[in-house]
Amino acid sequence: MAAVSTPPRPSADALAAAREALRSNAPLVQCLTNSVVTTITANALLAVGAAPAMVDNVHESAAFAAISSGVLVNVGTLDDDRAKAMLLAAESARRAGTPWVLDPVAVGGLEFRTRVARELLEHAPTVVRGNASEVLGLAGAGAGGRGVDSTSGVDEALEAARELSRRTGGAVAVSGEVDVVVSGERTTRVSGGTPLLTRTTGAGCALGALVAAYAAVSDDPLLAAVAAHLHVALAGERAAAVAAGPGSFAIAWIDALDAVDGAALAAAAVTPGRLA
Template structure:
């Protein structure tokens, strides 16, 4: 993963303005939409079972986030994932709090079987998806990213896609190549919806680049760099959220090319 790939990814996203279909956590819908708009993508929050499959087939990418799932939205997620697969549309699974609650854990297993393009979660969530853990503390991880690297590689090989594990240093793998993305700020963990927004940005970048590994790394780098800028300007988590959105908007390809990204 070199600087030119990240620079190109930012340009591709700006030029294509991908339409991201978000079936996501009700707590964070507006924040997620604003993050997508800030990077130059177009958000849509269509989570009715009657519409989800139809919209997934015409969107540029789909995000499936199980954060506040219930029976109706779970069915919409299944339909959207199947429709995305049929249309060749990339889709991202964000398995929020999987492992601790049986309904969402069973649903996530169904969705993994549909082979998401990218799975993006914290270490505890990724471990739970492969049956190697019982989840974290609610939505928070109790494991470090490197603790889940072997599980992430296994999951990537199982799905044929990419798995991203968030942590102090994020790890992104396709099962053979692993890329680590450093930077960011602890204030991301004190901002409701930052991780959920990251899942949406992954979907946008994967749609724009047509390359799941490059797109996922670019999204993580964009989020981390913007967080560093925002943290320098913020007085606390409240002002950080606004500054982060502004920084997401301001970052260009040259800035993204300077991200702390290492391939192994």
């Protein structure tokens, strides 16, 4: 019997099914994330139909990771206790088979978080999601960006992303003007979105949580990452069309995350230039 090959990028039907599965299954997503973005992260998860749980202390993080549908580990605001809780959660998720996402915020430029993120990487995240400088820094191929802002282009980080994917067995998503998701030999580019996403505190961190939510309802890490990035981009475009500026955009974006359904993802998937 011939082997069944995995398509290089997700189909419209697969994206629609993932969106509907997220809404119907309401996955429980544990968020060990930075203190700046907890509210928008929780609101974004609720808007797409997931259930957020901000369980990030050393006493509970491991036990909760084992019973969660998905886990987000975001190293944005790191201290010793939070680092320990993250490592415990990542180890527990790996042992339990819980999909988990590593968001290596500002990794590469600061020694402590870079060391912790590389220790987390040993627990094989299902998806790594970061900007180009963060991905390069995590892979040991760059010195990081300017804080949370990337100073490298997406294409510069492609080989580092592929190397990380080979090491973890999962997907790596590199955010930029055009997002790129790699998993093994597969590569998918996701176009769209709006510059207002970069002027909204926590939009990128919330994206990591949505990747975890989609990973909870999909066996394909690349599909999960592409679905989340496409979902966020479409919601951003809808919100930008009605917003007066960054403040009203943030509110409209949460509403739009709720409104984007499987049909919208499917339609976007077959729109020329949207996925490549």
